[in-house]
Amino acid sequence: MVSRVVFGRGSFNQLNEILSPKRLNTKAPFIFLVDDVFKGNAWLTSRIPLSYEDKLLYISAAEEPKTSQVDALVEEIILTHKERPSGIIGIGGGTLLDLAKAVSIMLTNKGESKDYQGWDLVKNPAIYHVGIPTISGTGAEVSRTTILTGPQRKLGINSDHTPFDQVILDPELTQGVPKDQWFYTGMDCYVHCIESLNGTYLNAFSQSYGEKALALCKEIFLEGSLDVQESADKLMMASWHGGMSIAYSQVGVAHAMSYGLSYLLGVKHGVGNCIVFEHLEEYYPEGVAMYKAMREKHNISIPQNICANLTDKEFDIMIDVSLSLEPLWENAIGKNWKNIITRQKLKELYQKM
């Protein structure tokens, strides 16, 4: 679990105070990985405390994070600096947070990041790493995974060394998020709850977190009685609790299928979940109905027919990626999932999207 967390509007201002005691020496830099939407946004960037050899790297979150990207960042950091960094700080959404987690792991573990995709393959503790979300929903700030698209698959580096050592939850940082992005990423949290609460892996730990995150999602996306700040504060907590819920259970059908879309088509994770979830009434009837009510209430449009022109070979690639995520299917359907989730069934579902 995350060792330390601060919460509150303006808590981002504590960044220097938090980092200073963690500086190993003046040659060991802090590396800030920052979503490039903040380039030129002095309101945020002027508060990033750069000293000595510290470096700020702007990174685009237009695409899902890749193992090759992680490896290139690690190489760049090693070649540029004489000493191992004092810490890696990710500032952004799930993409930036996952990159920060993966880079901090790969600075202390040999080989390529693709070798660590899976469960509990990381041997050495990561470099000190800090997560600062600027959009809410993915749960990347709290999870024990960092989900990367590798040469063969989209899969997380799941390990005890993955979670952040420190998280700063400052809901003020989410104020500039565009509405559709707010909805897609919020729905990532909502889908986490539905998948966790309806999964066979559920236990009282995950249930309590999932129920709270779901209740918050309803307040935020359906009931509409919150003001802007309350809504942002609560969505940051929903993301946190939703992430905790799946950390101790597992996601399900929507994630298993949206990973296929991301792998083949580069569809971003939040909108990918929405595209898939539209068609999962069979598996999550109540969850999908409530999702549709939320989508209509906020008048959000979801991309249609993105699979319309795919070849059989392309469908096969998506189906392979999806079926490889065995724990997700087992959680969603049960131990006999292979009898129910056939290649044909998945193809029919993908064809609707």
Add this chain to the structure above:
Amino acid sequence: MVSRVVFGRGSFNQLNEILSPKRLNTKAPFIFLVDDVFKGNAWLTSRIPLSYEDKLLYISAAEEPKTSQVDALVEEIILTHKERPSGIIGIGGGTLLDLAKAVSIMLTNKGESKDYQGWDLVKNPAIYHVGIPTISGTGAEVSRTTILTGPQRKLGINSDHTPFDQVILDPELTQGVPKDQWFYTGMDCYVHCIESLNGTYLNAFSQSYGEKALALCKEIFLEGSLDVQESADKLMMASWHGGMSIAYSQVGVAHAMSYGLSYLLGVKHGVGNCIVFEHLEEYYPEGVAMYKAMREKHNISIPQNICANLTDKEFDIMIDVSLSLEPLWENAIGKNWKNIITRQKLKELYQKM
């Protein structure tokens, strides 16, 4: 925050697997502090893995933990073993968990434990320490405090080094708890929620945890639709979430006053909270009404007239202890609390108990 947690019935069986990688060497023992109600209970004790110089110390939880007790345990451990322990493992309720936290801190910090009562006075990281609750409600398994009765006051050692490195949440371990103890300790959790949710320090982080813990308390203590196992599982999570809620806000009137009872009369914390809460309608009208409904439903009797024969000097001692807990009063009443909570007011309240 707690770095690692496992949850589930039977998860206590993972203890050896969890501890083994943490053993520094064969001379650096694991010290198990175990509630002496488990003496002779082979179902539990046979699963405590003792190797090399490891030691199991049975400790009575009949009294609240004391700074002198912590100092004596630390001295005993230092004198008995050539090397610093590999870890301290607390198995029991709040008393045992708080002792384990305090001992692990005092093994690496000079002086006496009374010197560290307060906020953020601990300088050095504690010894690796593990908490395994066997009763649910106090939140000691998740909090950043260890509440000790010292020569001058009852006050916690609140620090970033206090939380456990590892917690094992195995609801099966709570199966032998007597009914009145179950209720008193459960009400500690309930009171945490009421005090946190009605406090001026409340924020969205604490609120989300407090609301979930409160919802679980209602399910467990009022609605009565759960079976024995579900109820125990959920109470363990209520304790966890309630503890998280106050970790990021503060407790209030009931705790401030029950600390006075504990200090003077040695009243145990859980029942002390109940004794006080009976008379706090003025501060928590809805919370007290629901508490009384729970107490009646479970036919629990609360000690009466424990202050009947106290002298003025004794009332003064309780009032001094209570008024010294300034953050609790400020949270409960607001910045101008000193105008409202007079010595006379507290005396009148104590006289009812």
